[in-house]
Amino acid sequence: MKLVTAIIKPFKLDDVREALSGIGVQGITVTEVKGFGRQKGHTELYRGAEYVVDFLPKVKLEIAVDDSLVDKVVEAICSTANTGKIGDGKIFIYDLERAIRIRTGEIGPSAL
């Protein structure tokens, strides 16, 4: 099993969710996050007071999947979250040691 973490542009969330559902992903955890990468921030001006906003809002997805699905998941995210512009985000993949469904106590891929 793998845990796929993807940081994407917020307005791409719906597209990505649809694509992931389409390839059989059963669940996603979504968090609103802020951060910076190579995309620069922006400045805001209020009555002459200028603020540089370094941290930009992004959405973080966490998707736990069986090994067989990982490549499809990556492909689905890459194709839907891509705008071709700087700031589209990143995908990180980790090994997932165990997964447990709390309600039934199932362990392993069947818990996903």
Next chain:
Amino acid sequence: MTRTMQAITRFGLLWLILLVPTLALAQLEPTLEPAETMVALVEEAAEAAEPTLDSGDTAWMLTATALVLFMTLPGLSLFYAGLVRAKNVLSVLMQCFAMAGLMSIIWAVYGYSLAFTDGGTFNQWIGSLDKLFLAGVTVDSLEGTIPETVFMTFQMTFAIITPALIVGAFAERMKFSAMLWFMALWLTLVYIPVAHWVWGGGWMEEMGALDFAGGTVVHINAGVAALVAALVLGKRKGYPTTAMPPHNLTLTVIGAAMLWVGWFGFNAGSELAANGTAGMAMAVTQLATATAVLTWMFAEWIDHGKPSVLGIATGAVAGLVSITPAAGSVGPMGAIAIGFLGALFAFLASTKIKKALGYDDSLDVWGVHGVAGIVGALLTGVFVAASLGGVGLEEGMTMGQQVWVQFVSVVATLVYGGVMSFILLKVVDLIVGLRVTEEQETQGLDLALHDERGYSL
């Protein structure tokens, strides 16, 4: 970018070019001597007769009074609420609301009496205590052609909004208890005397100072108190290195819009009658504000490259402030000139000069109300001239003399209001302390002082 800049500059120039002929046109107005004589005759006749209640005037003044209260609750409250950070939103709403309560009671107990009765020997400086606890203000008492109750309540709404304006200067850091102490003392020792000087038969009125709806009494007074308060309390923690952007400009725009609408009650209501002067006050209020809105918008566009929502809303307030002293004296084209200059100077004061000097007048009470108030008060002396479309100077008064009188009243208000505010703040600091602790300031005043949060999302 350069193309946008060129386009903007062209717009700006067009704007200036429009102003010049309007001023020239104002000078071409035909003289209406026969009509004026008629008016004078009618007025004399009216003076001779015992004043009676006019239901038209009364209906308008009931409405105007409600409009001016609406400027504070919720207009100014929302204007300010949107400008602070989310953790302090309730604190400024609370401060404005508390003003509506506290000032009404002070006004009824002694404020109205001291401001608007004849003080005998001391009438130059202060009124009497004849109407303490509103003694003698009955169902039947009249002030001109309206019930005195309406006049008293109308003036009460001015005594509410003026201290509420000052709230913006020390937002996000003043103790609520200290704010109540300071405001009660300030109304008593600053607002009431100055209101008497200008409107209650005091020395400024005798000198011939023109202040139709409160340029000196309300805006310069609140502005200088705000500046002094910002200096005495000191900067907010982290200012100016920490970002402190407005948390909800939507609220601010709604508040500014309510102020604009409510200001018709403030300015046109200051005639205390539903007549031609009130009508002209309404028209010039709209024109000055419209000009100021465009002035601030283009100034920011030229200066920064983009026009901003906060800028256009602030421009509206600057325009409304600058026309306030002039509303009953100037004509439409004079109003356009006053709105333009009022907004221009307020723009420079709150976006450039404040930054250069480094004081933390958090919501720009001095920059907008103080500065636009001064510009308006001085220009009233210019555009009152019949040759510039105004109602005409008092007999025997030259434009230079009128401007000098205006200047003296501005300086007197600045000095008296500034010094008294400083003393009162120091006194309150000794009694209860002015500032919240650093920890409370970081936590936000909503939780620290009121055990509440504005937003539970």
